[in-house]
Amino acid sequence: MSKQYWLGVDGGGTHCRVRLYDDQQQVVGEAVSGSGNLRLGVDQVFAHIITASLHVVRSAGLPDDTLAQVSVGMGMAGACQPQQQAEVAAYSHPFRAVSLLTDAHTACLGAFCGQPGAILILGTGSCGLYFDGQHFHSIGGWGFPISDGGSGAMLGLRLIQQSLLAFDGMQPVTELSQRLLEQLGGHPVDAVAWMDQAKPRDYAALASLVWQAYETGDALADRLVTQHLGDVRLLLRRLQQLGAGRCALMGGLAARTSAQLSAEFGHFLVDPQQDALYGAMLLARDGVELQGGLRT
Incomplete structure (x- = not known):
């Protein structure tokens, strides 16, 4: 049986970061590429992810077709929009599988290594998210200036x-x-x-x-x-x-x-235990179920 890999992706408006893990959860490598904003187009975002992924596998001395053994967990800003979810699901990519949530969801998974816990993001905007072990519960984050108190x-x-x-x-x-x-x-x-x-x-x-x-x-x-x-x-x-x-x-x-x-x-x-890239890896590895990042 061929070796499996898990790729965590943390996508933001300026760039997306990727981190590749092997089947022992050891980090193979990391890379950064262009914007991870799905609103710019799924083709462009996947191009950036593939470019960064190829950089990681080549730097590790692995062949390009290693991507076929890679399951990807994507934590992307704005990924709760049904149209973008459908476009990602339909995209013809070189990976073994792709799972998609928002970057807040993967940050929550990473913060507690997939166990129950909540995060409250206080940045440019704000959003609260609680994972009870099976479902996510979201509060706030409807956007500035109508929401985002504490931001x-x-x-x-x-x-x-x-x-x-x-x-x-x-x-x-x-x-x-x-x-x-x-x-x-x-x-x-x-x-x-x-x-x-x-x-x-x-x-x-x-x-x-x-x-x-x-x-x-x-x-x-x-x-x-x-x-x-x-x-x-x-x-x-x-x-x-x-x-x-x-x-x-x-x-x-x-x-x-x-x-x-x-x-x-x-x-x-x-303090968070791990980061959003680790949470994205857990999404890829364990297939945490969520209705495409929609609120529950």
């Missing part, structure tokens, strides 16, 4: 809103509110022009101003962080209600937020 983008949006209120005399002016307006051009009309071109990541980039000012005792920063922590508490408590006994915080705001909430949530907040 960097929401923190940046609220900073702008409060700074404009301060400019108009409806909130006290602070060093943070002044700095925000200066960064956007110096006047609310500049903020409007900025808004017309801004993406969620641009709002999220402003979150660092809040945390810097929070450390110096700025009153506006204190209010914004308090509101941010309230959003995160709401998400964490809902994950507990769903049955989660532990939760790993992930994303760019995870470390600062965890430091503020660790005493309150005690042993509920834990």
